Amino acid sequence: MANGNTFTISILVENYAGVLSQITRLFSRRGYNIQSIAADTIERPDETRITIIADGDLEAAQQILFQLRKQISVISAKLLNPADAIQRSMVIVKVDGDTKEKRDEIIQISNIFRANIIDISLDCLTVSVTGAPDKIEAFIRLMTPFGILELVRSGIVTIERGKLTIHSED
Amino acid sequence: MKLTGAQIVMECLLEQDVEVVFGYPGGTILNLYDALYDYRDKITHILTAHEQGASHAADGYARATGKVGVCFSTSGPGATNLVTGVATAYMDSSPVVFITCNVASNLIGRDSFQEIDITGVTMPVTKSNYQVRDVTKLADVIREAFAVASSGRPGPVLIDIMKDVTALTADYEFIPKANHAKDSHMARLLQRKTNIIAYPEPDREAIRTVAAWLRASERPMFLVGGGVVSSGAAPSMRRIVELVNAPAAATILGQGVFRYDDPMFTGPIGMHGTKLSNLAFVEADLIIAVGTRFTDRVALNPGKFRDRKKIVHIDIDASEINKNVRVDLGIVGDAGRALEMLIEALGSDFEKKSNWVAPLLPETRKSAYRHESNLLKPDEILRALHERTGDNAIIVTDVGQHQMWTALHFKFSRPRQFITSAGFGTMGFGLGAAMGAKVGCPDVPVIEITGDGCFRMNLNELSTVEYYDIPVITIIFNNGTLGMVRQWQTLLYKSRYSETTLDRGPDFVKTAEAFGVAGYRASDLEGFRAALDAALKSGKAAVIDCIIDMDEKVVPMVPGGKHLNDFLID
Numbered sequence: 001m002a003n004g005n006t007f008t009i010s011i012l013v014e015n016y017a018g019v020l021s022q023i024t025r026l027f028s029r030r031g032y033n034i035q036s037i038a039a040d041t042i043e044r045p046d047e048t049r050i051t052i053i054a055d056g057d058l059e060a061a062q063q064i065l066f067q068l069r070k071q072i073s074v075i076s077a078k079l080l081n082p083a084d085a086i087q088r089s090m091v092i093v094k095v096d097g098d099t100k101e102k103r104d105e106i107i108q109i110s111n112i113f114r115a116n117i118i119d120i121s122l123d124c125l126t127v128s129v130t131g132a133p134d135k136i137e138a139f140i141r142l143m144t145p146f147g148i149l150e151l152v153r154s155g156i157v158t159i160e161r162g163k164l165t166i167h168s169e170d
Numbered sequence: 171m172k173l174t175g176a177q178i179v180m181e182c183l184l185e186q187d188v189e190v191v192f193g194y195p196g197g198t199i200l201n202l203y204d205a206l207y208d209y210r211d212k213i214t215h216i217l218t219a220h221e222q223g224a225s226h227a228a229d230g231y232a233r234a235t236g237k238v239g240v241c242f243s244t245s246g247p248g249a250t251n252l253v254t255g256v257a258t259a260y261m262d263s264s265p266v267v268f269i270t271c272n273v274a275s276n277l278i279g280r281d282s283f284q285e286i287d288i289t290g291v292t293m294p295v296t297k298s299n300y301q302v303r304d305v306t307k308l309a310d311v312i313r314e315a316f317a318v319a320s321s322g323r324p325g326p327v328l329i330d331i332m333k334d335v336t337a338l339t340a341d342y343e344f345i346p347k348a349n350h351a352k353d354s355h356m357a358r359l360l361q362r363k364t365n366i367i368a369y370p371e372p373d374r375e376a377i378r379t380v381a382a383w384l385r386a387s388e389r390p391m392f393l394v395g396g397g398v399v400s401s402g403a404a405p406s407m408r409r410i411v412e413l414v415n416a417p418a419a420a421t422i423l424g425q426g427v428f429r430y431d432d433p434m435f436t437g438p439i440g441m442h443g444t445k446l447s448n449l450a451f452v453e454a455d456l457i458i459a460v461g462t463r464f465t466d467r468v469a470l471n472p473g474k475f476r477d478r479k480k481i482v483h484i485d486i487d488a489s490e491i492n493k494n495v496r497v498d499l500g501i502v503g504d505a506g507r508a509l510e511m512l513i514e515a516l517g518s519d520f521e522k523k524s525n526w527v528a529p530l531l532p533e534t535r536k537s538a539y540r541h542e543s544n545l546l547k548p549d550e551i552l553r554a555l556h557e558r559t560g561d562n563a564i565i566v567t568d569v570g571q572h573q574m575w576t577a578l579h580f581k582f583s584r585p586r587q588f589i590t591s592a593g594f595g596t597m598g599f600g601l602g603a604a605m606g607a608k609v610g611c612p613d614v615p616v617i618e619i620t621g622d623g624c625f626r627m628n629l630n631e632l633s634t635v636e637y638y639d640i641p642v643i644t645i646i647f648n649n650g651t652l653g654m655v656r657q658w659q660t661l662l663y664k665s666r667y668s669e670t671t672l673d674r675g676p677d678f679v680k681t682a683e684a685f686g687v688a689g690y691r692a693s694d695l696e697g698f699r700a701a702l703d704a705a706l707k708s709g710k711a712a713v714i715d716c717i718i719d720m721d722e723k724v725v726p727m728v729p730g731g732k733h734l735n736d737f738l739i740d
C-alpha cells in the first residue's frame with residue numbers, strides 16, 4: 001500500500017525467460033521508479049516471488065496492481081501495507097579497519113546490531129547485517145565514518161503479519 | 171499422431187476454424203510455408219506486398235468479422251515490419267494472432283542473420299506474447315494465444331517460434347475448439363486468469379446503485395465506446411437508451427452502435443465531436459460510460475471532465491477504471507451483461523426522462539465557421555456515397571481529416587461498419603485493413619476513405635487487391651496536403667506550413683492503372699457519382715481521386731487540454 005510516496009507490491013509469477021522485464025516494464029512505462037526489487041524462486045521451481053517498492057501514490061499503486069494482474073505470468077499480486085507487514089533486507093559492508101582501535105570499534109557496533117563479521121584482515125572488515133530497512137540504514141550511517149570501501153544491499157522482502165498470505169483476498 | 175511443429179501450427183489453425191492467413195514468407199518461416207502448401211485447400215494465404223499490409227489486413231478482417239485475424243511473418247525485418255500493425259491492433263483492442271518464426275535455437279542470442287528479439291520488441295503492444303522453444307508445448311501455446319486474443323478485452327497476441335521447433339516432431343491430438351476449456355492446459359489457465367480471459371459477473375449491488383442514480387438523475391447521458399461493439403452489446407445499448415430516453419454519444423470506435431437517425435444519438439464526442447455531443451456532455455449530471463477508456467481525445471481535460479456530474483464506468487478491463495479519469499463508480503464485466511442487468515434493475519415502472527438535450531439544439535445549429543470552395547466538399551462526397559451504398563457498406567479509413575469527416579458525416583447504421591485506427595492513429599492502415607475486411611465480408615461493398623498522404627504511404631497493397639481480385643474501392647480525399655496537420659498549423663501555428671504541402675506526385679489515377687486497378691478522377695459531384703457507379707458496377711477494385719480544397723477543415727474542433735465545450739472552431 002502507498003506509504004507517503006512509495007508503495008510496496010508483492011507478486012507471484014510463473015518463472016520463464018523474460019518475466020522480470022515484463023513486470024518491471026509496467027513500472028517504467030508509467031514513469032514509476034523502482035526503489036527496491038527482490039526476486040527469487042520459492043516453494044516451486046517454476047514460480048518466482050517478487051517484492052517491489054516503487055515511487056508513487058495510492059492511485060499509481062492501484063493502477064500498477066491491475067496492470068500486473070492482466071499479465072498471463074502473474075499468479076497473484078497484492079499491495080502490502082507496511083504497517084501490517086514485516087520487511088527485511090540485508091547489507092554487506094566492507095569497512096576500512098587499518099588500526100586496532102578502529103577494528104575494535106567496528107566489532108563492538110556490529111555486535112550491537114547482531115551483525116556477522118564475515119571476513120577480517122589487518123586492514124579491513126566485511127560485515128553483514130539483516131533487518132528492517134531502518135536498521136540497515138542506521139548501521140550504514142555508523143559505518144560511514146570508518147570509511148566504507150564497498151557496500152552491497154539486497155532488495156527488501158516483505159511478508160504479511162498473521163495468517164494472511166499473497167493468496168488471500170485483499 | 172506425430173507431426174512436425176509446422177504441421178502442428180496448421181492443425182491448430184484448423185482447430186480455430188481459421189480460413190485465411192495474411193502473410194509474407196522468409197528464411198526462418200520456410201517450414202511453416204512448406205506445411206501450408208499441403209493445407210492450401212483449407213487455409214487460404216494472402217501474400218501481401220509488405221508485412222505491414224498483412225498486419226493491417228488481419229486486423230481489418232478481425233474488426234469486420236469479429237473473428238480472430240491471423241498473420242504470418244518471417245524473423246528480423248519481417249517481424250519488425252509488423253510492429254506498427256501490432257500496436258494498431260493493441261490500441262483498438264482487436265483480436266489478431268501474429269505468428270513469426272525466429273532463427274534456430276543454436277543461433278539465438280548471437281545477432282544471427284535476421285535475428286530479432288520480437289517478443290521483447292512487442293511486449294508493450296501485445297496482450298500477451300510467447301516464444302516457443304519446445305515443440306511439445308507448441309499446440310498449447312497456440313490454443314492459449316487464440317483464447318487470450320479473443321476473450322475478455324480482445325487484443326493482439328504474438329507467437330514467435332524458433333525455426334528448429336517448426337521442424338521437430340511431437341505428438342499432436344486434434345482437440346476441437348469447443349473442448350479447449352476442458353483440456354488440462356487451458357483449464358488451468360482459465361482458472362488462474364479469469365480476469366483476462368473470462369467475463370467476471372458485474373457486481374449486482376453496483377448495478378442497483380446505477381439504477382438508483384439513473385432514477386434520480388435529471389440529465390443522464392450515455393457514452394459508448396468500442397467495447398460495446400466487441401462485446402456484441404449494441405442491441406442492449408440501444409434498448410437502454412430508448413428505455414431511459416437519454417442522449418448517447420459515441421467515441422470513434424463506438425460509431426455504428428446506434429443508427430445515425432436514432433433520435434437519442436448525438437454523434438461522435440471529443441476533439442472532433444459534434445457540438446451536440448460535446449455540449450450535452452458538459453450539461454449532463456450523470457454519465458454512464460460503457461466500453462470506453464476516456465482517452466485524451468475524449469477527456470480532453472481530465473480535470474474539468476467530471477465537473478458537476480457523476481460518472482459510472484462499465485468496462486471488462488479492471489485496469490481501465492480510474493486510469494484516465496476518476497469515476498464515482500466502476501463496474502467490471504461484460505458490457506452486454508451489465509446493461510441487461512441494469513435494464514432489469516430499472517424495472518418496468520422506470521419513468522422515461524424528458525428529452526433534456528432538445529433545448530441545446532438551437533445552439534448546435536449556430537456555426538461561425540465558413541469555408542468557400544468550388545471544389546468537391548467532403549460531406550457531399552460522404553452523403554453521395556451513402557446514397558449509393560445505403561446501410562450496406564463497410565467503411566474503412568486512414569488517419570487525418572478524411573477520417574474525422576467520415577466519423578462526423580457518414581451515416582453509420584450498424585456495429586463493425588466503421589473500421590479505423592482510432593487509438594494509434596496509424597496512417598497507412600486503410601488499404602490493408604479494407605482488404606482484410608473485404609476478404610472477411612465478401613458480400614458487402616468495402617470502401618476505403620483515405621487522404622493523399624496516407625494513401626501514398628502504403629498504396630503498394632493495390633497489387634494485392636488486384637492479384638487476388640479483392641474489390642475494394644478507394645476514395646482519396648485529395649487536398650494536396652497533410653490536411654490534419656495543416657489544420658493545426660493554420661489554427662495554432664500562425665499558418666506556417668512547415669513540410670505539409672504535398673505538391674508532388676504520384677498521379678493516383680495513373681498509379682492505380684499501373685497496378686491494373688481502374689483509376690478515376692472526380693472534381694465535382696457528378697463526376698464522383700459517375701465514378702462510384704462505374705466502380706461499384708465493375709465489381710473490381712478501383713481508386714477514385716477526389717480533388718478537394720486544401721483549406722477545408724474538420725469542424726468542430728476542440729484542442730487538447732480544453733474542456734469539451736471550448737471550441738476553437740465550430
Ligand SMILES: Cc1ncc(C[n+]2csc(CCOP(=O)(O)OP(=O)(O)O)c2C)c(N)n1
Pocket residue numbers: 568569570571572573595596597598620621622623624625647649651652653654655
Ligand atoms: C504513420 C503516421 N505518421 C504521421 C502521422 C501524423 N499525421 C496525422 S494526420 C496526418 C495527415 C494525413 O494526411 P492525409 O493522408 O493527406 O489526410 P488528410 O488529413 O489530408 O485528410 C499526419 C501526418 C500519423 N498519424 N501516422
